[in-house]
Amino acid sequence: MSYRDIMVHLTLDPRNAERTRFAIGLARRFNARVSGLYTVPPPNVPYYMGEYIPTELIQKQMDEAQKASVAAREAFLATCSDAGIEHRWLASDLAPVEALRVMSRASDLVIVGQPDPSPADPATIPYGTDVLPQELALQAGRPVMTLPHTGPMAEAGRRILVAWNGKREAARAVHDALPLLRGAETVHLVTVAPEKKGRTPMAEIVELLERHGVKLEGAIVDGGAQKVGAALLSEAKARNADLMVMGAFGHSRLREMVFGGVTETVLGSLDLPVLLSN
Template identity: 50%
Template sequence: MAIRDILVHFSEDPRNGAKTDVALQIAQRDGAHVTALYTLPPPQHLFYMGEYVPPEFYQRQIDEARAAAKKAKAEFEAAAAKQGVVAEWIESERLPVEAIETYGRAFDLLVLGQPDPDPENPVLVPSGMDVLPHDISLRAGRPILTVPYAGNYPKIGHRVMVAWNGSRESTRAVHDALPFLTKAEHVTVYCINADRSRGTPGAELARHLARHSVKVDVANTVIEDMEAGEALLSAVADRSIDLLVMGAYGHSRLREMVFGGVTETILSSMTVPVLLSN
C-alpha cells in the first residue's frame, strides 16, 4: 500500500518550504505525484478606517499576491526537480477551505500547515486560515497531514504513535495511515483511560496491524491530573515519535465545528506532524 497522489496547500506563508519538504519526502518514498495548490489571498476591501481607498491600492494588492505566488511556484518546482519528483501547480482565488475541499477529494493525502498559534495581528489572518486543518479534516473526506508551525521534519513516519480509543474516527485514521504504518520502524498504539472490560485495550488493533507486518506495541496509561491532549504530547516526546495518528472529532456547530478538547490541544500545541482523519 502506497500514497500515489499528494496535494500540498500553499499561501502567503513562510512555512511553504517546510510543507514542500514534507510532501516531497513522502513522494520520494512512495513514488507519488505532488500537486501544489496555492490559494491567492483576497484583497482588502476599498474602505479602511472609514475612508475611501483608491482602486490602485486594490490592484497593488492583487499584483503583490500574484508576485508572491510566482515566487512560491519557482521555489516549489525547483525543489521538486532537485528531488526528482513529478510535480504540478494550481492557483485558486477561492477561500482556502473551499479550494482544498474541492480539489482535495481526488488525492490520497493532503498536506497542510498548522496555523500560527500566536499571530502578531489576528485581524490580518486570512479568512479560514486560523482553523484550516480543523475544517478540512471534517469536510474533505481525506487524511490530513498537518505540519507544525515551527521546526523541520526530515524523517516522518519512522516512529509512529496511534492515539487509539476504538472510535469510528480513530479507526478511520488508523486505516488511512496504513501507508505510513507498514513502512514504520515501530508503531505504538497508545490508549488513555481505556475501558478494560473487554481485555487489554488496543490488543485487537495491534494484532490486526501485526498481520500487515507492522512492528507494533501497545501502551495503556491512566491519567487523573492531566488533560488527555497534554498526556499525548508528553508521550510523543518521551518516545521520540515523529508522526502522530489520530481521529478528528467534531461536535456541535458554532461557526463551523467546535473541536473536542484532545484534537484542539494537539492542533494548537503539536510538536511533530499529525495525521488527522475523520
C-alpha cells in the same frame, strides 16, 4: 494501498518551501507525485476603512498577490524538478478550506501547516488558514497531515504514535495511515484510559495491524488530571515519536471554545506532525 499523489497547501507564507521539502520526502518514500495547491489570498481591507475601499488599494493588493503567486510557482517547480520528483501546480482563488476540500479528493494525502498558535499580529496569519487543519480534516474525506509551526521539520513516520479509542474516526485514521505504519520502525498504539469503565479493548486492532506487518507496541495510559489531548502529546514526547495519527473529532465551535477538545488541544500545542482523519 499506498500514497500515489500527495497534495501540499501553499499560500502567501514563508513556510511554503519547508512544506514542499516535506512533501518531497514523503513522495520519494512512496514513489508519489507532489501536487502543489496555491490559494491566492484576497485583498485585505483594514476594518477602520469601513465601507470606503479605494480602488487603488484593491488593485495594488491584487497585483502583489499575483506576483507572490508567480514567485511561489517558480520556487515550487524548481524545487520539485531539482529533486527529480513528479509534480504538478494548481492554483485557486477560493478560501483554503474550500479549495482543498474540493481538489484534495483526487489525492491520497494532504499536507497543511499549523497556524501560528500565538501570533504577535493575527493579521499576519495567511488568509483562511486559522482553522484550516481541523476544518479540512472534517470536510475533505482525505487524511490531512498538519506540520507544526515550529521547525525546521525533518522527515516523519519512523516512530509513530497512534491515538486509539475504538471509535469510527480512530479506525479511519489507522487505515488511512497504513502506508506509513507499515514502513515505520516502531508504532506505539496508545489509549488514554477514561474515568469510566467499558472502553473498547485494543486486542482486535492490534491483531489487524500485526496482520499488516506493523511493528507494534501497545499501551493504555492513565492520563490522570490531564486532558486526553495533553496526555497524547506527553506520550508522543516520552516515546520520541516523530508522527501522531489520530481521528479528527468535530463538535460545534461553541462547544470547542467552552469545553475544549482533543483535536483542538493537539493542534494548538503540537510539536510534531499529526495525521488527522475523520
